[in-house]
Amino acid sequence: MSRLDSMLRRLTAQRDGLNWAADQISPLTGDVLDMGLGNGRTYDHLREILTSRRIWVIDRVLQCHPSCVPPEKDFLQGEAKPMLEQLAADGHKIALAHYDFGFGVKERDVAEAAALSPVIAQVMAPGGIIVSGQPLTGFEELDGPAGIPPGRYMFYRAE
């Protein structure tokens, strides 16, 4: 498969997964969390499909497209672990989390996702859904929407 095809499939899985999760959380109360602002594409999509939810965003840098800058009060700029600990300490509960941190080095990305899993669990509302580009640990794994090949994008439910 060409790298172009591979990228298109990953982005399609990401979008379809977020749309699916937005539907799944309709009975739940709680906020949304985008882990990894990056260019702001997934943040922009989340705010389009979940207009009535507060959307928190974590990233160590603010380097997104100018049209996708989150409100200052919802952007937690810093390293993931302390930012997640701050969210948990402030009592915020997340109904839908999207995990998109990464350096692009698979082993390192998988290790970081595993290391952050316990603190992600602390911010999740019971039954909340996590859509993730990396494997997480300690959550119930879900099938997610039809048509996404196993391992391309991952779906979890919090206890």
Ligand SMILES: C[S@@+](CC[C@H](N)C(=O)[O-])C[C@H]1O[C@@H](n2cnc3c(N)ncnc32)[C@H](O)[C@@H]1O
């Ligand atoms: C793949 S990009 C996110 C792409 C974004 N979701 C989008 O759609 O444009 C990953 C982002 O995560 C951030 N990041 C990676 N590891 C992090 C960490 N441990 N703490 C905070 N930010 C991190 C990077 O700065 C980068 O902007």
